[in-house]
Amino acid sequence: MEQQQETVxxxxxxxxxxxxxxxxxxxxxxxxxxQIVGLIGPNGSGxxxxxxxxxxxxxxxxxxxxxxGQDITSWPAQKVYEAGVARTFQxxxxxxELSIFDNIMIGAHKRLNHGFMFNVFKRKxxxxxxxxxxxxxxxxxxxFDPELADKMFEPVGSLRxxxxxxxxxCRALISHPRLLLLDEPSAGMTHEETRELMDDxxxxxxxxxxxxxxxxxxxxxxxxxxxxKCIVLNFGQKICEGAYREVASNKLVQEAYLGGE
Amino acid sequence: xxxxLKDKLIILLLAALGAAFLVTFIAIEEQAEIFALLVFAGVLxxxxxxxxxxxxxxxxxxxxxxLLNLSVIAAMLVVIFWFHEDHFxxxxxxxxxxxxxxxxxxxxxxxxxxxxxxxxxxFFGVGCxxxxxxxxxxxxxxxxxxxxxxxxxxxxxxLIIPVLRTRGHYAAVVTIAFGLLFRTFLEVxxxxxxxxxxxxxxxxxxxxxxxxxxxITENIEFSFYMNYVILALIMVILTFxxxxxxxxxxxxxxxxxxxxxxxxxxxxGINIKRWKILSFTLGNFLAGTAGALFAxxxxxxxxxxxxxxxxxxxxxxxxxxxxxxxxxxxxxxxLVVLLPEKLQVIQEYRFLLYAVxxxxxxxxxxxxxxxxxxxxxxPGWRG
Numbered sequence: 001m002e003q004q005q006e007t008v009x010x011x012x013x014x015x016x017x018x019x020x021x022x023x024x025x026x027x028x029x030x031x032x033x034x035q036i037v038g039l040i041g042p043n044g045s046g047x048x049x050x051x052x053x054x055x056x057x058x059x060x061x062x063x064x065x066x067x068x069g070q071d072i073t074s075w076p077a078q079k080v081y082e083a084g085v086a087r088t089f090q091x092x093x094x095x096x097e098l099s100i101f102d103n104i105m106i107g108a109h110k111r112l113n114h115g116f117m118f119n120v121f122k123r124k125x126x127x128x129x130x131x132x133x134x135x136x137x138x139x140x141x142x143x144f145d146p147e148l149a150d151k152m153f154e155p156v157g158s159l160r161x162x163x164x165x166x167x168x169x170c171r172a173l174i175s176h177p178r179l180l181l182l183d184e185p186s187a188g189m190t191h192e193e194t195r196e197l198m199d200d201x202x203x204x205x206x207x208x209x210x211x212x213x214x215x216x217x218x219x220x221x222x223x224x225x226x227x228x229k230c231i232v233l234n235f236g237q238k239i240c241e242g243a244y245r246e247v248a249s250n251k252l253v254q255e256a257y258l259g260g261e
Numbered sequence: 262x263x264x265x266l267k268d269k270l271i272i273l274l275l276a277a278l279g280a281a282f283l284v285t286f287i288a289i290e291e292q293a294e295i296f297a298l299l300v301f302a303g304v305l306x307x308x309x310x311x312x313x314x315x316x317x318x319x320x321x322x323x324x325x326x327x328l329l330n331l332s333v334i335a336a337m338l339v340v341i342f343w344f345h346e347d348h349f350x351x352x353x354x355x356x357x358x359x360x361x362x363x364x365x366x367x368x369x370x371x372x373x374x375x376x377x378x379x380x381x382x383x384f385f386g387v388g389c390x391x392x393x394x395x396x397x398x399x400x401x402x403x404x405x406x407x408x409x410x411x412x413x414x415x416x417x418x419x420l421i422i423p424v425l426r427t428r429g430h431y432a433a434v435v436t437i438a439f440g441l442l443f444r445t446f447l448e449v450x451x452x453x454x455x456x457x458x459x460x461x462x463x464x465x466x467x468x469x470x471x472x473x474x475x476x477i478t479e480n481i482e483f484s485f486y487m488n489y490v491i492l493a494l495i496m497v498i499l500t501f502x503x504x505x506x507x508x509x510x511x512x513x514x515x516x517x518x519x520x521x522x523x524x525x526x527x528x529x530g531i532n533i534k535r536w537k538i539l540s541f542t543l544g545n546f547l548a549g550t551a552g553a554l555f556a557x558x559x560x561x562x563x564x565x566x567x568x569x570x571x572x573x574x575x576x577x578x579x580x581x582x583x584x585x586x587x588x589x590x591x592x593x594x595x596l597v598v599l600l601p602e603k604l605q606v607i608q609e610y611r612f613l614l615y616a617v618x619x620x621x622x623x624x625x626x627x628x629x630x631x632x633x634x635x636x637x638x639x640p641g642w643r644g
Binding site: 055056057076077078080081082086087089093094095096097098099102105106107109110112113114116119120123126127130131134138152153154155171175 | 503506507510511512514515517518521522524525526527528529530531532539635636637638639642643644
């Protein structure tokens with residue numbers, strides 16, 4: 001029970017400005033081991049920006065980010081990934097002309113041997129590594145969709161939206177992250193597909209011990225179903241935090257979404 | 262007949278056909294005949310594409326890679342030995358082969374990692390000048406070829422900072438500027454011969470002089486270009502192996518990830534700079550080695566050999582063949598080098614024609630004549 005309380009991620013006064021626009025303003029949040037947090041708010045409220053600052057794509061203008069006890073505020077994207085943060089993107093960012101296997105293997109980067117000598121001259125060892133990773137990728141993808149797992153060497157560009165999302169999530173999970181950032185996984189999908197995808201994600205969480213997830217989402221059904229806690233942003237500021245029911249009945253939140261008088 | 266036997270027969274037949282075509286194409290001189298042969302080949306290719314034969318053939322080819330590679334080498338050897346005593350055809354073939362090596366270098370940069378390089382001729386030239394300067398010093402000439410590549414890679418490192426900081430058009434402009442600077446530098450530099458250029462001593466391998474004809478028996482004499490063609494062919498084979506191994510490894514995957522989406526690549530731990538530097542350096546190395554042997558073969562080099570237009574030709578070979586496609590590069594280098602030599606009509610309108618072909622390719626077949634396949638890490642293995 002004690003392990004459950006371990007803090008995985010903490011934002012303290014996180015601020016990011018673009019010129020005069022304050023995209024994130026003194027944002028505080030905390031995430032514990034195994035928790036699923038929903039990050040919601042109207043368009044432009046700073047949800048994706050917080051992901052981008054966390055993963056090192058943008059620099060923070062103020063405040064700090066602590067991940068597993070380390071201050072990672074100014075780390076480059078590569079180092080944040082190495083530390084155990086994996087993400088998906090709002091507009092799916094897969095390499096469409098590469099195969100499913102290639103795309104998933106990009107996620108496994110930190111476990112692969114990238115030495116020049118190893119890759120060019122030690123072909124036997126390399127092929128061994130390729131086959132081992134293939135097995136793992138296939139196993140992971142089978143959880144999401146066994147049919148997809150049979151198409152490992154087909155280009156991602158030929159697949160449906162939901163399959164692309166699945167692959168993007170597999171690419172993130174294959175890195176064995178401690179923290180998974182999902183940026184609007186339901187965008188461009190039907191309700192049915194969204195539900196399917198959410199089932200898959202919950203199943204994966206059961207399997208990976210201590211995986212925490214931050215979910216940015218507009219689809220409130222999904223938020224209600226899977227999150228332990230919700231944080232509402234508006235104009236870069238946190239306006240409310242709590243269980244979905246509390247948040248949904250909060251007056252400030254309703255105003256933010258529907259507009260106040 | 263089993264499928265695998267059928268595949269093998271198809272490959273052998275194609276190799277024989279290719280060799281026969283190449284021999285005829287190089288041997289005939291009459292313009293009308295050359296034209297007829299080209300039209301015939303074109304009709305044959307279009308017809309087989311319409312009949313769906315090309316798909317079947319390409320499947321057969323991809324199932325038997327090793328046999329395909331070996332048959333192509335054998336076919337090349339047949340063509341080379343056919344012209345064993347003719348200087349000019351052998352010179353042309355050697356030129357094509359060295360262009361293949363240089364363009365594979367550009368393909369590594371542009372096709373794999375997306376780093377544009379419009380100074381290909383300059384790096385080729387660095388190799389040439391290395392051979393010219395070191396040729397008389399008694400350095401083993403095989404080593405000189407490697408040093409030509411090393412010099413090109415070192416001089417390329419001047420460009421690394423601007424290349425890493427810029428993308429797309431801006432990176433193109435940086436390399437164009439470098440190419441122009443390189444030529445101007447050669448023209449005003451008297452120690453490197455200025456505009457008149459430099460003589461280059463020929464290849465000499467352990468006392469075997471490449472620049473004298475080879476007497477086999479009293480009646481059979483091989484042209485001295487034979488030496489160069491064989492050495493160039495060996496270089497192509499080594500380059501091919503290097504390109505393939507890189508493509509089919511995690512390095513090749515990193516290159517592709519950098520080209521296709523730098524942001525996503527960075528979020529998955531891929532060090533953009535590291536891979537751009539590696540592919541840029543390796544590519545320049547290949548161009549430099551090709552240049553060194555080319556200079557030894559020609560015996561004389563001058564700055565006018567390394568103009569901007571020559572760099573453009575190298576880039577157009579990569580685009581014509583298909584980004585990242587090694588076979589495409591081989592085919593396109595053959596077309597771009599041989600066609601103007603054979604069809605004199607083209608000679609004068611060469612650049613105009615290249616431009617038109619480039620526009621047509623980019624409009625209607627942007628993936629190139631022989632597009633690159635999906636990566637198959639281990640030939641024949643699909644999980």
